[in-house]
Amino acid sequence: MRVGTPGFVPERLIEARAARRILSKKALATLISVNPSTVTRWEDGTSAPDADALAELAAHLHVRREFFLRPVANSDRPLFYRTLASTLVKDLNYQESQMHWLQEISSIVEHYVDFPEVDIPDVLHGASYKQLRDEDIEQIASDLRTHWSVGDGPCIDMMPLLERVGCIVGSIEMGTSKLDGLCSWAQGGNRPHILLSTDKMSFPRRQMDAAHELGHAILHRHVSEEELKKDLKEIERQAFRFASAFLMPATTYSYEVKSASLASLLSLKERWRVSVKAQIRRLSDLDIIPADHATSLYKLYSAKGWSREEPLDKNWPISEPTVLANALQLIVDSAVRSKSDLLSVEFTMKAGDIENLTALPPGWFSRNAEVIGLKLRETVTDRTTGEASTILPFPSRK
Template identity: 30%
Template sequence: MVTPSRIRLARERRALTMARLSALTGIPQQRLSDYENARTSPTGEALGRIAGALGFPAGFFTADEVEEVASEAVAFRARTRTSLRKQRAVRSQAALAVEFNDWLTERFSLPEPNVPTYGRPSPEDCAETVRALWELGDTAAPNTVHLLEAQGLRVFSLDSEHHEVDAFGFWRDSVPYVFLNTAKSGERGRFDCAHELGHLVMHGDERPLSGPEAEREANRFASAFLMPRADVVARMPSGAQVDQILKAKSIWRVSAMALTHRLHDLELLTDWQYRSTCRRLAEMGYRTAEPDGIARETSQILPKVFALLRSRGTTPSGVARELNIPLSELDSLMFGLSLTSHPGRGTAPGRRSERPVLRVVPAPR
């Protein structure tokens, strides 16, 4: 039996209109609409054409019902600048990531979520409270991807085709998810991590998840989380010059612009000094890039997962087959981790061993 929601999800994952899928398969649009809305079911021959056009194995379309990631559940950074088709494509990728996470939790003991939610505190107060809960002290945050994974967030990368989507996050069944664009600089990636954490902590049932004010609040949370007030005030002089900012940004591993914004927020730069510094940094190329940037932070959990799986004879291709997805879909979630399959023995039959416990080793600050 074909599952209609999976036809829609696969089509939206490929960012295809019904008309385009009709042209690729030779199946009339109305019939495709009937398939997606459960008014009729495709024949085996029609399903084969749909699967071939969408690049998914036929087994994907007969698996259990898949729960889509609702638009209102996702905090898109630039929702108004992201087309609906692109939003649906990345939400479909997120739905596949949720299925992959469910597959993982059946086989591994992952860190339990330790992410508080607050209804009304200010972004600065929220950031300080989370830092205290996670025992970060008043110094720079360590590797942010490792940190979020250690606190039970599921962190995945976005497909490289979605370059205009910075990042987004959502809650699903009390599990927090964050998706990151790996084409951004290392500094921008750290800020994106903290920004999405801010949405998860501050926004939900009581407060809007998206909109200009929610974005400003998430930005203020990220700034305070990555650059604690006490540490910045202790280290940075009032009226810091551009060369001092460029030297100091490595302390917190943030962009020069982000540190400049933080200094202004903390009243260590006047309005005039702030505008002048931003103008000078833009002239030096720091508005759109980080010429002397840090390496991009990536997952610690995912390489451990696939190392353990390989040790048991399970290849990445085998995982993809169990999930009924192309290997490329798995690869798109992996921060560039190579999933090239190596010859193996396959999954050994017999009883399943106890789930391995995966822990994240804190990175040096």
């Protein structure tokens, strides 16, 4: 029989350890001065920490005790991320834990605030992603531009578009440039959540990452975990093809390409706000330039040092998501919940975690503390004589 704190959820300990980038059970055991086998039993569910151990875990992992008693805000859909062989396991686990926390935060906030209605049409009509041809993806991107009234020109900013069509978006520093974005539909498949990286970010890269994750939400909504593992390369290619088609429509962008040179593409970048590298790929995908020409452009691109930073990358400010931040501000401003209530009753992670994920300014939860209005009584009673005295107003200095 399992002993310890009733209701302890083992998955929450695994999640918190990942969120704090504690790679091993042994490292956590050392941190809280217990045997590694004890942490193993906690995480596999064969035992649970007692009250004192739970308090130690909460203190060292910077969460409230209640964190370990709530179910994981897990999705029944896979998480779409670009797995790289060189990416550390702890970075991938960290990114996954932050997605779960984003989903948990949005679930809590949605109890109080109506989010924008999800406006993501079923473009596959029951078909599988395996049946998609490149021309199908091009048409889907074009149809969605029409559906969302984006027009045929440049998409000025993907961030407000994502939130307008009902996506919940968070952005955090991943701690590595090898992780870009992450997408997952919430439990029940009623709303997509997208988590974007801010590491070494430029506006054109943010545009492509956002469109890429939107592609997953649209094309791969019903993909299973097994299919994702088996067909990851093709699924990623489809998402990138969608993003390119959405940001650079074949019916308009391609006709503005006067010459396939880096100088020409740099000029187009200023208008279309898409990186030169992505444009080279787009021209190759549309068979506007042959493969050997694309290879030559990539080599020249690398020789110029543009792999580290392209010209014009800093021309546009990077927009942040606003829906969750505005919703929390509305809850507080409307006196539905105070900031202290939110932290002590609703949320179980620390204030900084919530601020990071929701794009609230650092320290938001500690600012503008509630001030209780007080005023002096007109009469007071002398505690020694019991007689009433009148309070005289103090004259102001001239």
